[in-house]
Amino acid sequence: MSDMGLVVVGAAGRMGQTLIRTIHSVPGAKVSAAIERAGSPHIGRDAGELAGIGIINVPITDDPLTAFAKADGVLDFSTPAASVEFSGYAAQARIVHVIGTTGCSLEDDAAIAAAARHATIVKSGNMSLGVNLLAVLVEQAAKALGPDDFDIEVLEMHHRHKVDAPSGTALLLGQAAAKGRGIDLAEHSVRVRDGHTGAREAGSIGFATLRGGSVVGDHSVILAGTGERITLSHNAEDRSIFARGAVKAALWAHGKKPGLYSMRDVLGLS
Ligand SMILES: NC(=O)C1=CN([C@@H]2O[C@H](COP(=O)(O)OP(=O)(O)OC[C@H]3O[C@@H](n4cnc5c(N)ncnc54)[C@H](OP(=O)(O)O)[C@@H]3O)[C@@H](O)[C@H]2O)C=CC1
Numbered sequence: 001m002s003d004m005g006l007v008v009v010g011a012a013g014r015m016g017q018t019l020i021r022t023i024h025s026v027p028g029a030k031v032s033a034a035i036e037r038a039g040s041p042h043i044g045r046d047a048g049e050l051a052g053i054g055i056i057n058v059p060i061t062d063d064p065l066t067a068f069a070k071a072d073g074v075l076d077f078s079t080p081a082a083s084v085e086f087s088g089y090a091a092q093a094r095i096v097h098v099i100g101t102t103g104c105s106l107e108d109d110a111a112i113a114a115a116a117r118h119a120t121i122v123k124s125g126n127m128s129l130g131v132n133l134l135a136v137l138v139e140q141a142a143k144a145l146g147p148d149d150f151d152i153e154v155l156e157m158h159h160r161h162k163v164d165a166p167s168g169t170a171l172l173l174g175q176a177a178a179k180g181r182g183i184d185l186a187e188h189s190v191r192v193r194d195g196h197t198g199a200r201e202a203g204s205i206g207f208a209t210l211r212g213g214s215v216v217g218d219h220s221v222i223l224a225g226t227g228e229r230i231t232l233s234h235n236a237e238d239r240s241i242f243a244r245g246a247v248k249a250a251l252w253a254h255g256k257k258p259g260l261y262s263m264r265d266v267l268g269l270s
């Protein structure tokens, strides 16, 4: 069978460059095109050279439609608006769309779910094996340790360039905790605290966000009881963990029927 041809959108970004390097090193996959937005100073540059692996003869273009028509799948770590647009093109081309973009609104997610009627979409706030396993552990811990005895707080830290908060991973871990407790996260989350907040409401799931420096991604879920505290943590040291997960997701989704899948599906952790 021939290699799966993958388009990298946002190819000049932090994740885009990591994806180019990763695809180049994974058997069974190849970079078929690299996309940046119209007007980007990177248009015309070779995607491999920009990513530091030398020339791979894939010039960065601003023409996703032509690229998608010739590809088997798309790896997309860009912005919510761009991912919504690309999911429509992936649906038109009937191909795989792996979405790592975070910060999507409910409307964005609804548009992506609609595109999944024709595209095979894998979307996750974190593509690493470690975080998805952590989510399973969080769900179990939240189920075992009830709201009368244990309070759940999610703490995250990322680099100074990150634009959305709480992180997609923090929300994914919060969802896992809510699932364990059998509650709806939106109805029980406290995403910001400031000023005279009053005492903590039992059963709520709190979020705290730190930003600074070059931190790739640190997450902790703290289950705080009276006289004891359990902390479940993951520390990302290199973006290649997300890129490897995204390529794995694309290869897994290749040939699967259209639908919206998660990394838990890909990793067999559902
Ligand atoms: N799920 C996961 O495992 C992970 C998710 N992420 C998420 O991925 C996203 C990207 O992160 P990161 O790589 O750090 O961000 P960057 O800003 O470094 O990269 C995003 C890239 O997408 C480009 N882009 C924006 N709009 C378009 C468009 N319409 N067409 C083509 N390209 C476009 C940007 O170009 P320009 O700068 O010119 O706007 C930029 O090059 C974030 O949402 C982040 O949270 C990150 C790591 C792991």
Ligand SMILES: O=C(O)C1=N[C@H](C(=O)O)C[C@H](O)C1
Pocket: 102, 125, 126, 158, 162, 166, 167, 168, 169, 170, 216, 217, 218, 236
């Ligand atoms: O923006 C990032 O860098 C990251 N974003 C994802 C998130 O929002 O959780 C995943 C990872 O933590 C890095």
